[in-house]
Amino acid sequence: MKKPLVVGNWKMYLESPEAATALCSALRRRAASFSGVALALAAPSPLLPATVTALKGSMIRAAAQGLSLYEAGAHTGEVSAAMLKNVGASLVLIGHSERRAGGESDEAVREQVTRARAAGLDIVLCVGEGQRDPNGEHFQFVAAQLASALDGLDASGAGALAIAYEPVWAIGKSAEEAARPADIEGMIILIRKILTERFGRPKAARIPILYGGSVDGSNAQALLAESGVSGFLVGRASTNLESLMEILKLCKK
Ligand code: 13P
Secondary structure, eight states: OOEEEEEEETTTTTOOOOHHHHHHHHHHOOOOOOTTTTTEEEEGGGGGHHHHHHHSSSSEEESSSSOOOSSSSOOTTOHHHHHHHHHTTTTESSSSSSTTTTOOHHHHHHHHHHHHHHTOOOEEEEOOSSSSOTTTTHHHHHHHHHHHTTHHHHHHGGGGGGEEHHHHHHHGGGGGGGOOOHHHHHHHHHHHHHHHHOOOOHHHHSSOOEEESSOTTTTTTHHHHHSSSOOESSSSGGGGGHHHHHHHHHOOO
């Protein structure tokens, strides 16, 4: 079985290169205690160079939190896939609900998928419903988000892909309010089925499906053991050394 994958999404919590460097260095010092877990850290663009430098030569990958849907040119404030690649990011989050809430459409997400692959970046594609529907419409919602984004990827892109299922209602809450294994099991099965239809069983089976939404040391173990996920996309808890270490150690077991 593949190693569990944990991706830390620092969002806008860390504010200085020094803070990013300190967290990366501390994690490196303790890397032996999570050797069975693959880890990536998604930094905001201004902190990426410091993060890349602090992680150089380690097994921890530096990731970006988003990218422009444009390739280059007159797009003030945008950050291109090539720029991310050139500063040393190897992975990028695409389609996070916090960006979709800011106006990113399914089309924009699909375009970013294409841009990221063209630049040679791996992708963590985020999907998730805003709320649960008693008639199960959230399944159709997530299936449509996924299908639309995957249209931006050719068959050879499967090896560069991870999916993060992040139900919006479970993000930024306490662990008690987070999704439980039984809440997400069905969605993980659906996502795996869609990937299998698209890429065939052998390739689809190797695509990690992560869960994100209020993961911490109190729920990580049950979610990993009982819901069929391959790891986590962790927000707030990834910005604190001890909280992240707790999750990583639970993933190792
Ligand atoms: P929290 O872990 O802070 O709920 O954030 C989840 C998330 O959105 C990760 O991308």
